[in-house]
Amino acid sequence: MNFLKQFVALLQMYLLSVPQSLGLVCATVIGITCAVAVLVSMLSVGVGARREAMGNVRPDRVSLLSVGALTPTQSNIPKDAAALVPDLPGIRRDGEGNPIAVPQVLVFIQARKKVAGTSVGFQMVGSGTGLTDYAPELHLTSGRMFRPGLHEMIASNYCARQYQHFNLSQTIVIQGGEWLVVGNFDLGHTEGTCVVYADADAVLSAFGRNSYNQVNIMLQSPATFATLVDAIKANPTLKVVVRHEAELAEENRQQVNGMLNFVSYFVGSIVALAATIGAANSLYAVVDSRRRELATLRAIGFSSSSVIASTLAQAILLALPGALIGASLAWLLFNGRAASPFGFQFRLAVTPSLAFLGIGWALCMGLVGGLLPAVRAARVSVTVALRAT
Secondary structure, eight states: OOHHHHHHHHHHHHHHTGGGGHHHHHHHHHHHHHHHHHHHHHHHHHHHHHHHHHTTOOTTEEEEEETTOSSGGGOOEEHHHHTTGGGSTTBOBOTTSOBOEEEEEEEEEEEEBTTTOOEEEEEEEEEOTTHHHHOTTEEEEEEOOOOTTSSEEEEEHHHHHHBTTOSTTOEEEETTEEEEEEEEEEETTBOSSOOEEEEHHHHHHHTTOOEESEEEEEBSSGGGHHHHHHHHHTOTTOOEEEEEHHHHHHHHHHHHHHHHHHHHHHHHHHHHHHHHHHHHHHHHHHHHHTHHHHHHHHHTTOOHHHHHHHHHHHHHHHHHHHHHHHHHHHHHHHTTOEEOTTSSOEEOOOOHHHHHHHHHHHHHHHHHHHHHHHHHHHTOOHHHHHHOO
16 A cells, blocks of 8 residues: 555544544644634734835835935934925926925924823924825815914824814914914824824924924826936935835834734744644644554554654644634634724734734644654554553
């Protein structure tokens, strides 16, 4: 009898014996289900956070930062340099023929939460003209846009819900002066981040600054990116670099996502280790209960390789239903659920790639958990096993 026939025969025997060891099988399936559900649900936090960060990203938007700056907050672009940017080639123009190049300054302000009353810091963006042309996803739900030179601001609806003094017509004290909220808005697919915009010159004056952090540009098309880069390199007075919006968004969330993924894999690994040990114990028990049967098969010519392969296949088959149930539970219980672990809100996302990752994780658990029992099954002593009662 060749290897394949031996393998199929042994696997059929294992499957037919499942009802006799139903308790061990259920314990293994439940353990793997829990491991997959925990891993997939926790990784969905990082996927949801990334979706929130990348929700409004467009390939035709770029930002200019000063040379050497890793983030916009580290960047410093003088006013005279920013004034040269609109003359660069490759920049889209609005309906009136003005280049869509929006200088912005980033400052940190304090606000109090409505529920807890605790003080929280976040960015306030001082923006030049053309904000709505650069960010067409910005949709005012109440009020109007801020006016140049005045202490006026617009705040996202998330700010208005979560923090004090950000509803329409309310005032908040910043740098010793009162700022009036003249509008509330939604920002496209980004629904869980507090965003506040005000006039750039008013912000610079209030905070005693004279330079911008970045200049945001809407390109004529993604293909004009190279044209813009070449023009900047050819102008020695512009000491700036061009960064894609997607690149900056990824870097902005990289640390948070790295932390979330580390916690997810750490906790998932602990649960997976427990499930793997449980699966190995179950398979050990199955092997011990069938020692005489395995010895008999070995005596009539079944090879050790077919015994190992069939035992591993049994372990993988036990892991598969646990993987499918675990991934399904994670999707049913967590997909789309709101979370706000780091001060910004987003929805968990259980994607097909996460489900496949969980299934692969479970199959690896089954393979590892079944390896030692498979070797033990293949090394069963024929004479000792046949004498055992």
